[in-house]
Amino acid sequence: MKKSDNKGFALFFLIAVFLVISALIGAGITMIGPRVRKAKYDRSGEILTAATQSVISWSVINGRLPDAATFPSLLPSSVDDWGRALVYIYDNNLTSSATGGICGRQSTGLLYGAVANTAFIIVSGAEDLTVNTTPSVSGAYAGTVAPATADIVRFVSLENLKNQAGCFGFTSGVLKILNNELPEGVSGTPYTGSLFADGGVPPYAWNTTVLPVWLAFNPATATLTGTPAIAGSFSVTLKVTDANGGTTTRTYTLKVS
Template identity: 30%
Template structure:
């Protein structure tokens, strides 16, 4: 009996020790394990296809707040730094964690799009949190990928250094499996060389077609092919070009996709220019191999080059005044690009044209053309089918008529302006029969000066020395590119008597 009593006493002591924490524990201390909870304010988020940044509130629907808390038994764990570790533990590879606490250490500097810098919250896939009143909060922000993300937080129990963890699942967006758009990405550098080109440009490239649904999520093949690729005819570069994928080869392919992506290759022909690829999916049943009922289509170009050069550059030009009925020429020039060039122009006045191979603008503006300012568009295309355009300005004016008269002189003979006595003031105005004329004078006697008054050309002067011979000079009228020149003469005599109201008499020559 004594042995049994001793055993019972020891057992009761062990039980009391387990319930009360033992003799070394203080008042209120517990040996219970740590527990952790994690919850999300929203567990369903819309897709963030526009890339909107994270934030709080009703106008930030792509962000949810997560709350993490740990307890020791029923008591909140003590506060401190670096208590919780949280991360995106599985599911989506898009979507990030954010602090959104305003701490500069949790922000990054980015371009603001206007040449400056701004601070924005930094994105993380794992974060560390301190504890305040046993918990903390952080944020998850949706990306452009649909699916579920599993967020896990853990805390270390200092009693045994064992980690306790909790998880929450957040669903982002959804998929329909119905094609809504197709797009394309070409292998770098994104252009092809012509077949058998001598400049080292490759004439084959890999291309991928992307089939996406209404939520902008990849739409894989359900059965058969779900994307059709076709080379559109009508361009020089399309001649001889072909598509290949496995056993398929030709100008049209029908391909299945893996994760919404179909891969094929494009081979060029011998001509430069653009190859236009038409990509088509069928929204009706996501299958193009059994007929296309509800097509979703896009067209994408691929450039084919003979050599890698800069694009041609054509500068605007002001060709000045062009006169009706007068032959006109102007040579336009281009820089860059790959010769030979092909020139064309629209909007030129009737009678002018541009030479397709040289860029020479020439001709005679017809009488039916309007007198006004013209703005013609000139285009040049190089051998790579790269083009440049420029605006050419010119002003069309009426020319001088063949019988254009200067004063009363309308012949090629010498026209006399009469005699002028020494010491008398002389003035003569030359008036044209058309408007917008400029005047010039050549070989004028030293005592005459020229000028303009309104539309008239004017001569003024007072002779001081008699000269009974003719003094000849030239008068030229110019309108646009048209000119008329006439020869005039004037004679200076000694002063004589002049009867009242009569002609001068008794002129005396030295």
């Protein structure tokens, strides 16, 4: 075989090797790209889940949601895996005990798409580095938050948050009538008893469903008055409603000697 033939064969071999290596590298890049992308989505999802749990934990302890200024300090990481800050959207009424906090509210003004009574939403802009959900910045919001499929989102309903905060027992912030019993009366003597409420969202509206005939109730002052003619035990049922539509009822036995 001539030297020129050997050189031609060697050159052909090198070209073939180069093409094979190039193909392998291209295939590797093609395979690695989606894996890297998936890993970033997975890690960002974990970051959002951890952020959601941090907000819930803080809220359970404090009886209200954190505001946008407090939010970043609560998180293990306040940025997603692309390095972009998480967006925190919430109902402002849930951030203050004066407006009911968590346990005192019956509803919110925040919707996530068609999901009513949403407490808060946390959003990552994901791969395109842009939050497409509206609104796209952290803060209080009243209205419908428009979901975007390009974003990674976690949201929590008010009912879920209240369940985790233990709001359905006799808990701080829950609307309740404070009186454990009514003052006793004496037959033939004018009687007065005052009712007190706490929690929920003031102001309160009072009414009664059960009263003895000799007893009157003033809903403006939450006061019972009257003069019992005879001794005995009388059933009294009172109901209070707060400004957010929360209600609670208690029944008492009023003893007259």
